[in-house]
Amino acid sequence: MLHKIINLTVRDVRFPTSVEQHGSDAMHTDPDYSAAYVVLDTDRGLRGFGLTFTLGKGTEIVVCAVEALAALVVGKTLQEIVSDFRGFYRLLTSDGQMRWLGPEKGVIHLATAAVLNAVWDLWARSEGKPLWKLLVDMDPKQIVSCIDFRYITDVLTEKEAVDILVKAQEGKQQREDQMLKEGYPAYTTSCAWLGYPDQQLKQLCTDALKSGWTKFKVKVGADLEDDIRRCRLIRQMIGPNNTLMIDANQRWDVAEAISWVSRLSEFKPLWIEEPTSPDDILGHAAISKALAPLGIGVATGEQCHNRVMFKQFLQASALQFVQIDSCRLGSINENLAVLLMAHKFQVPVCPHAGGVGLCELVQHLILFDYICVSASLDSRMCEYVDHLHKHFTSPVVIQDAHYMPPKDPGYSCEMLEASVQKHQYPEGDVWKQHMNK
Numbered sequence: 001m002l003h004k005i006i007n008l009t010v011r012d013v014r015f016p017t018s019v020e021q022h023g024s025d026a027m028h029t030d031p032d033y034s035a036a037y038v039v040l041d042t043d044r045g046l047r048g049f050g051l052t053f054t055l056g057k058g059t060e061i062v063v064c065a066v067e068a069l070a071a072l073v074v075g076k077t078l079q080e081i082v083s084d085f086r087g088f089y090r091l092l093t094s095d096g097q098m099r100w101l102g103p104e105k106g107v108i109h110l111a112t113a114a115v116l117n118a119v120w121d122l123w124a125r126s127e128g129k130p131l132w133k134l135l136v137d138m139d140p141k142q143i144v145s146c147i148d149f150r151y152i153t154d155v156l157t158e159k160e161a162v163d164i165l166v167k168a169q170e171g172k173q174q175r176e177d178q179m180l181k182e183g184y185p186a187y188t189t190s191c192a193w194l195g196y197p198d199q200q201l202k203q204l205c206t207d208a209l210k211s212g213w214t215k216f217k218v219k220v221g222a223d224l225e226d227d228i229r230r231c232r233l234i235r236q237m238i239g240p241n242n243t244l245m246i247d248a249n250q251r252w253d254v255a256e257a258i259s260w261v262s263r264l265s266e267f268k269p270l271w272i273e274e275p276t277s278p279d280d281i282l283g284h285a286a287i288s289k290a291l292a293p294l295g296i297g298v299a300t301g302e303q304c305h306n307r308v309m310f311k312q313f314l315q316a317s318a319l320q321f322v323q324i325d326s327c328r329l330g331s332i333n334e335n336l337a338v339l340l341m342a343h344k345f346q347v348p349v350c351p352h353a354g355g356v357g358l359c360e361l362v363q364h365l366i367l368f369d370y371i372c373v374s375a376s377l378d379s380r381m382c383e384y385v386d387h388l389h390k391h392f393t394s395p396v397v398i399q400d401a402h403y404m405p406p407k408d409p410g411y412s413c414e415m416l417e418a419s420v421q422k423h424q425y426p427e428g429d430v431w432k433q434h435m436n437k
């Protein structure tokens with residue numbers, strides 16, 4: 001624990017996923033899955049790895065923000081940080097000058113996530129445990145001591161948080177054993193990106209069914225007739241008993257969302273994800289209310305800035321599925337607050353994943369949620385996307401459509417150094433070739 005952080009490096013790593021339309025949706029038509037990738041060096045040789053996810057252009061801005069935060073981290077020991085993790089979180093998010101860039105939102109918050117993810121990785125590695133297990137073995141008071149309760153005590157006090165965790169101690173060991181044996185249920189988004197032609201959709205869906213997938217998400221929102229055709233095709237492929245979700249990635253205004261989704265209701269989607277602006281809490285509430293009689297819930301969170309926004313979404317009954325993101329919020333510290341608030345409101349958490357590294361990261365959080373907070377798998381599942389895992393030293397393991405708990409120490413987001421060098425922007429070989437085309 002005396003590991004002193006002596007250096008922080010951050011690199012701009014981009015994968016040219018837009019070439020094959022992976023990740024394409026109604027608003028992000030050509031994403032190049034990318035990351036601001038952080039490495040912490042310590043005086044004893046142990047290293048911590050963290051990242052935040054981006055879509056390509058602008059990653060250099062996040063890199064710059066991480067560099068601005070570096071001085072707050074370098075020189076500290078791991079012990080100093082984790083013995084007052086709440087204080088350290090606040091140091092990063094409430095710097096008297098830098099907080100003007102957020103506070104706790106946008107580029108500076110993405111940068112905070114990358115740095116804190118690396119610190120958590122370092123902590124788990126120093127204990128020789130995968131991150132989820134580090135959390136599971138922590139005592140409720142210690143977990144709560146990592147959370148900044150500022151702005152959420154009207155909904156969740158520190159005492160209530162401890163009580164929730166203490167109550168969930170019962171059956172904890174059985175749930176951990178169950179996860180190690182069965183894994184955490186997942187759904188796939190890999191079959192139906194918006195830019196994929198029908199033939200590709202069919203093939204991917206057939207393959208996914210063969211591999212045991214039962215829950216599928218389809219991108220919608222660009223063209224209604226096209227959506228009807230694609231949803232019909234997928235529903236026919238997966239049959240009436242498998243689960244279908246749809247995702248508009250913020251495409252519509254409120255009234256448009258309600259009428260558009262109503263037209264798609266015949267395909268029985270479980271949820272509509274991000275129907276409108278991610279900031280429009282009352283808009284989401286109106287959509288939730290209008291779609292409830294159709295049996296369609298609203299899911300959102302991948303671009304929900306912070307715990308305060310999640311608090312209000314929950315207070316306003318504006319979502320029925322909480323989609324935490326391991327890189328949008330201030331790392332595990334802030335995600336813990338959201339998991340506990342969701343539990344208080346009895347709203348299931350179904351994390352956002354995909355991109356590059358998001359599956360690797362968020363699996364740890366959802367395992368913790370099941371074992372130590374929710375104790376339920378009812379209406380719960382974690383997103384899975386089958387891209388770019390091969391670039392990680394401990395890639396996710398999916399078995400029969402379940403995330404199998406990681407065994408390697410850390411937070412699973414260390415990339416292969418060869419991959420980082422090859423994809424570094426703009427000097428990596430992949431980008432040199434790309435630009436010469």
Ligand SMILES: [Mg+2]
Pocket residue numbers: 247249273274302
């Ligand atoms: Mg989404």
